[in-house]
Structure formats: structure tokens, C-alpha cells
Amino acid sequence: MDLILPPAPWRARAGLAALTTVLGAAAGDARFVGGAVRDTLLGLEVSDVDIATRLTPDRVVERLRAAGIRAVPTGLAHGTVTAVLPSGPVEVTTLRRDVATDGRHAVVAFSDDWREDAARRDFTMNALYADPLSGEVFDYHGGRTDIAAGRVRFIGDPHRRIAEDHLRILRFFRFQARFGTTVDGDGLAACAARANDLMALSRERIAAELLKLLVARDAVAVIRLMVDHAILRAVLPEIAPDGVDRLARLEAAETRARIAPDAIRRLAALLPAEAADGVGARLKLSNADRKRLVAARTGIGDEGPRGLAWRAGIESAVDRLLLADQPIDDLRNWTPPRLPVTGGTLVARGLAKGPDVARTLRALETAWIAQGFPAALPDQLVEDAIIANAASGESGRA
Known part of the structure; x- marks a missing residue:
């Protein structure tokens, strides 16, 4: 019995029906392929839609432009043209067969044979095609059976x-x-x-x-x-069995905290603290992700969740607390306040500009955090900090 693709919201995307018509779906020249078909059969939300076609790339571009659909030649050597629809981009790829591969790149030849195209794909569950009009699913390698069995199988x-x-x-x-x-x-x-x-x-x-x-x-x-x-x-x-154990504890902490998993945080769990920077560099992570990876394994200190968040930022504090299996409830819907004393305030009260101001601000920050971030600091506390740090500065210069 033929399998019919179930109804799904993505199939009603603006411009998609017109695109499949332009690509010759009625003549059997275009089919949905890959993840959209697989995920629909699994009842999952579909984000990306891909179409396979027997038309050559130049014919695809020609038809799209004639129909007023923007065509972007994103990968002509591999037969891919991106059709830009009102509802977002759709990749259209000509049926192919591999001519030569080296493990990193492939040289392909275009084909009009659906089975030949399916045979070059990676897993059976990704080699599923569906007719845009009838919804009939075409399965050349047992992908439906593997999906039902929860089995990822190479073709x-x-x-x-x-x-x-x-x-x-x-x-x-x-x-x-x-x-x-x-x-x-x-x-x-x-x-x-x-x-x-x-x-x-x-x-x-x-x-x-x-x-x-x-x-x-x-x-x-x-x-x-x-x-x-x-x-x-x-x-x-660098990844060792104890890293996997940390990852398991982190997953449990994320679940308890009802917070979504995060890839950088989870990578930090896998790594020894001393390896984080080197791995971040080797994987060519962005500077922000690399810094976050390192910071995630630097501990939580003794100033409590909000003190940590004020000094390190909410994101980094959440990473560190979850990795330490500590609750993050104190950070929910909390916006770090501003220190109610500025360098200008200290100078106006007689403290010389320079290191003395920075040192005094650090001392006041520590006191302010310990007191629970009050809206104002007592004048006497500020005055005592000014005197103490001014004296410390004089002692350091003696």
C-alpha cells in the first residue's frame, strides 16, 4: 500500500505550491526530499524544505526567473539553486550521482534517475521523496522501516x-x-x-x-x-569518561532547572578546565563562544548566584551554576542593578583619580553584593572605604 505524506503546516507555506508547479511537479519532475519528508512522517516540526528535481540547474534558474521567483545560484557545481519565496528559502537540487569523492568533496554528474540520486545519500531515512501533489512517498532503501525501528542505517x-x-x-x-x-x-x-x-x-x-x-x-x-x-x-x-559523567549531571541539572540544553555549556562539561581554551581555538569557535567555554569551568565563587551573575553576566553564571549542580532560581527574571556609587562620586568626596578610585570601587562592590544589592550604600560605609583605600594606596607608594 502506498504511503501518503500526512498534512503538515509547512506544505501550505506561501509560494511553495507555485514553486513546485514551476518545477514540473505535475510531470513528475520535482519531489520533496530528505528532512521535510522524514520529520513529517515522525510528526516533528519542519523548518527547512528541500526539493529534488530532474531539471538541470540552468533550467531551474530559467523557470524560476520566468515565473518571477528569485533564484540564487548557491551551489551550481553541485546542482543547487535556492528559490527565495515569501515564506523563506527553499533549496532546489538536481538529481545527481557521484563521479569522484575524496572524503571531503565530491564531483557529481547530473541525473534524471530518482533511484540513482537516492543511492548516493547517506542514511535510509534521508532518502525519502514525496510527490508535492499526491503526497505519495517514495522509499528506495527501506527508510520507512528504519524510521519505525528508530534505526539510523547507512545506504x-x-x-x-x-x-x-x-x-x-x-x-x-x-x-x-x-x-x-x-x-x-x-x-x-x-x-x-x-x-x-x-x-x-x-x-x-x-x-x-x-x-x-x-x-x-x-x-x-x-x-x-x-x-x-x-x-x-x-x-x-581531551574528552574522557569523567567528562561524559559531568555531561550527564549537567543534563540532569538542566532538566531540573527547566532550561534548554546549550551546546557550549555541554561542551564545557565534557572538557577538563585546563583544556577549554585550546579546544575552543582548535575548533575555531567564535571569540565569544571560546571565552564562554573557558569561563564555564572557572567555578562559582562565594558571593552567591546573584553576586556571580553581577560579576560574570547572567549567561556565564547560569553555565557555572548548572555545571556545579547549583540552583539558578535566584537568577530568573533578575536584572543586575547598577552599583549606586560611581568613580565620580568618590572623586567628588576627595579621592584622587586613578588606582585609588578603582580599588575603592572594588571594595564597595564586594560590600554591596554582600548586603544584597541595596539601592544605596550608607555614607559611612563609603567614607570608610575611601579612607581605607586611600591609606592603602599611600602605603603602597611608601
Whole structure:
């Protein structure tokens, strides 16, 4: 019995029906493909829509422009044109077959054979197509069965699929963490055997996949599986079993706090504190993410959650508290206030500009935090701090 794609909100996206008409859906020249089909069958929300077509890229561009649809040639060498609709972009890719691969890049030839296009894809659950008009689902490699079984399975020989694109090792585990309930033994064995192939990938590609994996539904169990099979040893040797235990505790803390998982915070849990900066640099994280990764493992101090948040910022405080398995309730809906004393106030009260002002402000900050961030500080406290720090400055210059 034919499987029909269930109704889903994305199928009513503005401009999508017109696009499939322009691409020849009525003649069987265009089908929805990949994640949109897979996630709809799983009852999940769909964000990205991809269309596969038998039309060559130049014909796709020609038809889109003739219909007044903006066409962006985002990857013509690989047959991809982005159609910009009122509801957002849709990638349109010509059916392909691989001519040559080196694990990082592929040379492709265009095709008009749906089965040939399906055979070059990574996993069976990603090689599903659906007719835009009838909704009929086309499954050439048993993807429907694997979806039902919660099994991420390579199409054909897993070793060959990995040799074509080494990133598929990380994708296998990311998809396992998102969709899997059982582990495909052949796929796991192939990933373990070829784990060193990851060294040939750019660090940016590794980071992108790893960060997506870390926030997936079953990330902790899958990361533990990867560590147990030495999948990441070639590119992230710093990750050790105790790091996975920290990740598990963090996941539990996030759940108790009813806070969404965060990839940088979870990466920090996996790493020894002393390795955070080096890993951030090696993965070419942004400067902000790299600083956050390092800060997450620097401890929580003794000034309480709000004191930590005032000094380090809310985001960093949340990271540190959750990693320390401490509650974050005091930070909910809390906006750090301003210190009710400024450097100008101190100068106006007779303190010389320069180090004395900075030192006095630091002392007043500590007192203010200890008192629970009052709207004003007692005049005597301010005066005592001025005298003490002025005297300290004189002593230091003696």
C-alpha cells in the first residue's frame, strides 16, 4: 500500500505550491526530499524544505526567473539553486550521482534517475521523496522501516559511504542522538574502524556537527557510545569518561532547572578546565563562544548566584551554576542593578583619580553584593572605604 505524506503546516507555506508547479511537479519532475519528508512522517516540526528535481540547474534558474521567483545560484557545481519565496528559502537540487569523492568533496554528474540520486545519500531515512501533489512517498532503501525501528542505517556499504564523506561519521551519531532507539551494529563498526578519517575534515565542520549533536535528545548516551568506541579520540582526545559523567549531571541539572540544553555549556562539561581554551581555538569557535567555554569551568565563587551573575553576566553564571549542580532560581527574571556609587562620586568626596578610585570601587562592590544589592550604600560605609583605600594606596607608594 502506498504511503501518503500526512498534512503538515509547512506544505501550505506561501509560494511553495507555485514553486513546485514551476518545477514540473505535475510531470513528475520535482519531489520533496530528505528532512521535510522524514520529520513529517515522525510528526516533528519542519523548518527547512528541500526539493529534488530532474531539471538541470540552468533550467531551474530559467523557470524560476520566468515565473518571477528569485533564484540564487548557491551551489551550481553541485546542482543547487535556492528559490527565495515569501515564506523563506527553499533549496532546489538536481538529481545527481557521484563521479569522484575524496572524503571531503565530491564531483557529481547530473541525473534524471530518482533511484540513482537516492543511492548516493547517506542514511535510509534521508532518502525519502514525496510527490508535492499526491503526497505519495517514495522509499528506495527501506527508510520507512528504519524510521519505525528508530534505526539510523547507512545506504549500502557503511565503509563506502564514510569514504565518500568523512563527516558522515559524526552525522551518524547526531542522527542517532536525535532519532535512534536502537544502534545499527554495522554502522557503528564502520564508524569506529574509520574514526581517524575525521582528521581530514576542517575543524569548522567538526565543530558544527558536534555542537548540533550535543543538544540532541539522547546526546549523553550517544556521546558515551562515541567515547567508548574511541570515535572522537583523533580530533578531541581531551574528552574522557569523567567528562561524559559531568555531561550527564549537567543534563540532569538542566532538566531540573527547566532550561534548554546549550551546546557550549555541554561542551564545557565534557572538557577538563585546563583544556577549554585550546579546544575552543582548535575548533575555531567564535571569540565569544571560546571565552564562554573557558569561563564555564572557572567555578562559582562565594558571593552567591546573584553576586556571580553581577560579576560574570547572567549567561556565564547560569553555565557555572548548572555545571556545579547549583540552583539558578535566584537568577530568573533578575536584572543586575547598577552599583549606586560611581568613580565620580568618590572623586567628588576627595579621592584622587586613578588606582585609588578603582580599588575603592572594588571594595564597595564586594560590600554591596554582600548586603544584597541595596539601592544605596550608607555614607559611612563609603567614607570608610575611601579612607581605607586611600591609606592603602599611600602605603603602597611608601
